[in-house]
Amino acid sequence: MTKAVDIKKLYRDTDDYMGKEIVIQGWIRTLRDSKNFGFIEVNDGSFFKNLQIVFDETLDNFKDVAKLPIATAIKVTGDLVKTEGAKQPFEIKAKSIVVEAPSSSDFPLQKKRHTFEYLRTIAHLRPRSNAFSAVFRVRSVAAYAIHKFFQDRGFVYVHTPIITGSDAEGAGEMFRVTTLDLKNPPKNADGSIDNTQDFFGKETNLTVSGQLEGEIFALAYKDIYTFGPTFRAENSNTSRHAAEFWMIEPEIAFAELEDNMELAEDMIKYIISYVLENAPEEMEFFGSIVDKDLLPRLQNVVSNDFGRVTYTEAIKLLQESGHNFEYPVSWGMDLQTEHERYITEQIFKKPVFVTDYPKEIKAFYMRLNEDEKTVAAMDLLVPGIGEIIGGSQREEREDVLAGKIRAMGLNEEDYWWYLELRKYGGVKHAGYGLGFERMIMYLTGMTNIRDVIPFPRTVGTAEF
Amino acid sequence: MTKAVDIKKLYRDTDDYMGKEIVIQGWIRTLRDSKNFGFIEVNDGSFFKNLQIVFDETLDNFKDVAKLPIATAIKVTGDLVKTEGAKQPFEIKAKSIVVEAPSSSDFPLQKKRHTFEYLRTIAHLRPRSNAFSAVFRVRSVAAYAIHKFFQDRGFVYVHTPIITGSDAEGAGEMFRVTTLDLKNPPKNADGSIDNTQDFFGKETNLTVSGQLEGEIFALAYKDIYTFGPTFRAENSNTSRHAAEFWMIEPEIAFAELEDNMELAEDMIKYIISYVLENAPEEMEFFGSIVDKDLLPRLQNVVSNDFGRVTYTEAIKLLQESGHNFEYPVSWGMDLQTEHERYITEQIFKKPVFVTDYPKEIKAFYMRLNEDEKTVAAMDLLVPGIGEIIGGSQREEREDVLAGKIRAMGLNEEDYWWYLELRKYGGVKHAGYGLGFERMIMYLTGMTNIRDVIPFPRTVGTAEF
Numbered sequence: 001m002t003k004a005v006d007i008k009k010l011y012r013d014t015d016d017y018m019g020k021e022i023v024i025q026g027w028i029r030t031l032r033d034s035k036n037f038g039f040i041e042v043n044d045g046s047f048f049k050n051l052q053i054v055f056d057e058t059l060d061n062f063k064d065v066a067k068l069p070i071a072t073a074i075k076v077t078g079d080l081v082k083t084e085g086a087k088q089p090f091e092i093k094a095k096s097i098v099v100e101a102p103s104s105s106d107f108p109l110q111k112k113r114h115t116f117e118y119l120r121t122i123a124h125l126r127p128r129s130n131a132f133s134a135v136f137r138v139r140s141v142a143a144y145a146i147h148k149f150f151q152d153r154g155f156v157y158v159h160t161p162i163i164t165g166s167d168a169e170g171a172g173e174m175f176r177v178t179t180l181d182l183k184n185p186p187k188n189a190d191g192s193i194d195n196t197q198d199f200f201g202k203e204t205n206l207t208v209s210g211q212l213e214g215e216i217f218a219l220a221y222k223d224i225y226t227f228g229p230t231f232r233a234e235n236s237n238t239s240r241h242a243a244e245f246w247m248i249e250p251e252i253a254f255a256e257l258e259d260n261m262e263l264a265e266d267m268i269k270y271i272i273s274y275v276l277e278n279a280p281e282e283m284e285f286f287g288s289i290v291d292k293d294l295l296p297r298l299q300n301v302v303s304n305d306f307g308r309v310t311y312t313e314a315i316k317l318l319q320e321s322g323h324n325f326e327y328p329v330s331w332g333m334d335l336q337t338e339h340e341r342y343i344t345e346q347i348f349k350k351p352v353f354v355t356d357y358p359k360e361i362k363a364f365y366m367r368l369n370e371d372e373k374t375v376a377a378m379d380l381l382v383p384g385i386g387e388i389i390g391g392s393q394r395e396e397r398e399d400v401l402a403g404k405i406r407a408m409g410l411n412e413e414d415y416w417w418y419l420e421l422r423k424y425g426g427v428k429h430a431g432y433g434l435g436f437e438r439m440i441m442y443l444t445g446m447t448n449i450r451d452v453i454p455f456p457r458t459v460g461t462a463e464f
Numbered sequence: 465m466t467k468a469v470d471i472k473k474l475y476r477d478t479d480d481y482m483g484k485e486i487v488i489q490g491w492i493r494t495l496r497d498s499k500n501f502g503f504i505e506v507n508d509g510s511f512f513k514n515l516q517i518v519f520d521e522t523l524d525n526f527k528d529v530a531k532l533p534i535a536t537a538i539k540v541t542g543d544l545v546k547t548e549g550a551k552q553p554f555e556i557k558a559k560s561i562v563v564e565a566p567s568s569s570d571f572p573l574q575k576k577r578h579t580f581e582y583l584r585t586i587a588h589l590r591p592r593s594n595a596f597s598a599v600f601r602v603r604s605v606a607a608y609a610i611h612k613f614f615q616d617r618g619f620v621y622v623h624t625p626i627i628t629g630s631d632a633e634g635a636g637e638m639f640r641v642t643t644l645d646l647k648n649p650p651k652n653a654d655g656s657i658d659n660t661q662d663f664f665g666k667e668t669n670l671t672v673s674g675q676l677e678g679e680i681f682a683l684a685y686k687d688i689y690t691f692g693p694t695f696r697a698e699n700s701n702t703s704r705h706a707a708e709f710w711m712i713e714p715e716i717a718f719a720e721l722e723d724n725m726e727l728a729e730d731m732i733k734y735i736i737s738y739v740l741e742n743a744p745e746e747m748e749f750f751g752s753i754v755d756k757d758l759l760p761r762l763q764n765v766v767s768n769d770f771g772r773v774t775y776t777e778a779i780k781l782l783q784e785s786g787h788n789f790e791y792p793v794s795w796g797m798d799l800q801t802e803h804e805r806y807i808t809e810q811i812f813k814k815p816v817f818v819t820d821y822p823k824e825i826k827a828f829y830m831r832l833n834e835d836e837k838t839v840a841a842m843d844l845l846v847p848g849i850g851e852i853i854g855g856s857q858r859e860e861r862e863d864v865l866a867g868k869i870r871a872m873g874l875n876e877e878d879y880w881w882y883l884e885l886r887k888y889g890g891v892k893h894a895g896y897g898l899g900f901e902r903m904i905m906y907l908t909g910m911t912n913i914r915d916v917i918p919f920p921r922t923v924g925t926a927e928f
Contacts, residue, residue, distance in 0.1 A: 045620075221600075
């Protein structure tokens, strides 16, 4: 059989096909018919844009074609011709239209606009809508940009475990993973669950971060990154929280906080540039339909140096701003989204790294600064979102780390291998985490995390 | 501070650095000292091979350097010089050696060989050994090769869900994911667990396959792939089974079984070629230390067309072979590893697709052939391993699919959206699954799956 041409190829290499007879396959997105002719917009999934088909009574099956429901899959043979002055640059004059797979006339994605809320209930069909076809292609292109960025720089990609036997990560509420019979679990004499009878011989949970294992690999390969799913069992039903999301966690050795910031800045700029270049039609769609400020904002990020400010300076700037915040500003407090957004949007008007936070509000593994009050942490704040990256230089001094683990009431034994990394050539190292979905929201202007995940998992919802 | 040069760069762009003073950083792998000079092999993680450092009494700290333990991290300044006739092409004549991070002298990876079993118990250090440093770099390079292969062909990468609310996949034993209190779970009046009180409002498990959701995306984007973790709660303690492993599942629309085989063959050849080209030192190591037949075997795969044989023909060939199998051969049986290996190793002597299996031994979603006895399934068998890929053309006919769901005693309602895909332009489509770890075993010659996963999860084990 004649191989169909991807519609993307017609748009990208138009000259190769112009004036020639070609075959395309795809799904009907719209169909308008008059008495003796009609227009079909076909999409084959290879490209954001549709291809226009003109057909007329010279087709044997003109009357049947004119009645085809939306979503019908068709195979079209015809000549590719220029359409001077029309919206689309070219169209196909059909010589033959054959149905590859029929569609029922009740296809839910008819031409009228649907709410994103409704489209979530038909997640098996929403990738065929304009908005979601754009979102999930951008998601794919951005994922590849991330791999390419790190691989081109010699970073090793590491799959850290999803099921974890330690709760050493301490970054949030966890999901239990078990094969025990919930109705009748084995119990110890004291009534507690006998976890030795569980699949792994102990209690296991879904990971909240691959960082600690990432450090193992950074102390072998110098530069590594993870890119995998992570989980939070937090009961927060907001537009920014999902129970299952993907995270990128690079970790670099022989490196300090400054190197970490450079890497994060380069990475963010690379992802944006790559997506603008490789999904231009989708990005134009977001810039015109979803958020008019999107493209200027992204261009601004790519072409300016990110700001740098210490937490202590930032607190001072906030206090001196005269702005009336809901949460009053004082040294020692955790920055709220309103503060973060004020810093990046009003004070710096561009992405900014806030560094050196009070040790009390940051994790045990962050490196204690010489002032002994702050740690070498960094959060990247971006206009329109707030925090998009959190990272730090890690505490490489075994005694200081052990002291902090004890001081925070954690169990030193749970961290035996993490401490041992510091015993054998535990050089300075640093890393950060980028929430992939937050990056996709930033790239597309979409405001609900449920609309940038193919099949979102949130409190009370695990459909499809 | 002067930026250190990656050791990889010294090997790849030697001329740029030859004769010049450079700075490198890395971990001591070996150290030999004589009375007034010594040699250090340093590895900085950027490259499989070490860099040799020569040092002598001109160093202030000669005596201290000569006693440095293995795994100490050092910073070396010195001139890069050629070493005619020596094993290594060049070395650094040290002018200064500074300790970046000390190591304790009891570092477990001393020069003597350790068993892979022992190294599994120190998974936080084994990436620093030759063998595992090679394995996990090949894993990273192969992962990237897979992304590159599909992205270059316009495939959309989709993250299918890890936590699944349906057990519609039916491909194996599942892990339960829950936030219920195991000691005291909420119960219904009849004593069963009240799953409505669980995090997602129902019973959820870890996915065993992203295929069904992958089909959703293939029917929107035509060509898609998944690459993510999958889980099996099977109590099988073998060298080939892990509870957590990564899988690649492409799915293509407007496609039949033949297209599926072409894609799989191109992909396997691409991955092998890419890894041979981009990790040549590691592959040479595997070919000389782990498996002498490895490189010829891989070259043979790349340079020959894969064989094609139907299940029915394969059964006949096995019966006619005169070979005495442990499991006797008859039409309708599932092929055992001994049969698979005989077909690929003895009969074809190369990779071979076996197609069109009896419908009784394959999954409900595989397309029924016209003979109504077999389905459009394909398994790819490769010498040395047996099955490495399993796939099929999917049943696109709604009535046939619904009939098979009922006939297999499954609940049609659980599949509402899967059936609905067939209602709206459900074109012919096909796909397959490649177990990533099995591919890495095939690429490296490593024979235990625990040795190709950074932190393996198997029955009774979830360390690190």
